Amino acid sequence: GQSLEQPSEVTAVEGAIVQINCTYQTSGFYGLSWYQQHDGGAPTFLSYNALDGLEETGRFSSFLSRSDSYGYLLLQELQMKDSASYFCAVNRDSSYKLIFGSGTRLLVRP
Amino acid sequence: NAGVTQTPKFRVLKTGQSMTLLCAQDMNHEYMYWYRQDPGMGLRLIHYSVGEGTTAKGEVPDGYNVSRLKKQNFLLGLESAAPSQTSVYFCASSLNGNEQFFGPGTRLTVL
Numbered sequence: 001g002q003s004l005e006q007p008s009e010v011t012a013v014e015g016a017i018v019q020i021n022c023t024y025q026t027s028g029f030y031g032l033s034w035y036q037q038h039d040g041g042a043p044t045f046l047s048y049n050a051l052d053g054l055e056e057t058g059r060f061s062s063f064l065s066r067s068d069s070y071g072y073l074l075l076q077e078l079q080m081k082d083s084a085s086y087f088c089a090v091n092r093d094s095s096y097k098l099i100f101g102s103g104t105r106l107l108v109r110p
Numbered sequence: 111n112a113g114v115t116q117t118p119k120f121r122v123l124k125t126g127q128s129m130t131l132l133c134a135q136d137m138n139h140e141y142m143y144w145y146r147q148d149p150g151m152g153l154r155l156i157h158y159s160v161g162e163g164t165t166a167k168g169e170v171p172d173g174y175n176v177s178r179l180k181k182q183n184f185l186l187g188l189e190s191a192a193p194s195q196t197s198v199y200f201c202a203s204s205l206n207g208n209e210q211f212f213g214p215g216t217r218l219t220v221l
Binding site: 004031033041042043044045048050087089091094095096097098099100101102103 | 150151153160207
């Protein structure tokens with residue numbers, strides 16, 4: 001079967017660093033994506049990892065270990081506007097069908 | 111550029127009625143996708159298309175049909191709506207599959 005596991009909720013303080021983990025078990029793997037979704041809004045793309053290692057984009061970084069079927073999203077210098085749901089998603093094949101996790105709700109407190 | 115647009119934004123149907131959701135993108139993307147999102151859950155793929163004139167089933171295709179007659183448009187049809195199809199429907203498009211651009215969503219309620 002296909003499964004992605006990520007924590008349901010995380011709370012952090014403004015200015016802090018938070019890491020959201022994702023473990024996956026899928027038939028086929030091309031890469032791991034991360035999306036952000038604010039309440040009532042559409043998902044927006046944050047990052048994509050096809051190879052092992054760390055990808056950095058501004059305050060956000062994403063890591064992948066294919067051998068461990070594991071990745072994480074790192075958010076630094078948290079801001080109130082970062083309060084949202086974060087989804088990891090696996091690309092399983094060349095048609096780039098995404099399998100989404102259930103999402104991690106991040107609450108940033110002052 | 112408008113990006114990805116969806117029509118309508120909201121709709122209420124009675125059980126057994128039919129409707130079509132329209133998705134349009136102006137980015138010349140080959141790949142297009144239809145997802146549904148239920149409360150507190152991730153998105154689940156209904157159908158997708160890898161190019162004009164092609165469609166394929168995703169994870170949860172039952173009760174839905176799609177068509178991609180033009181590259182820029184991807185239509186999702188519900189032939190006989192059921193309460194279990196109450197959900198938020200998102201369309202997405204992608205140039206290379208790595209980064210998907212989502213529309214604003216259609217909130218559908220089936221009574």
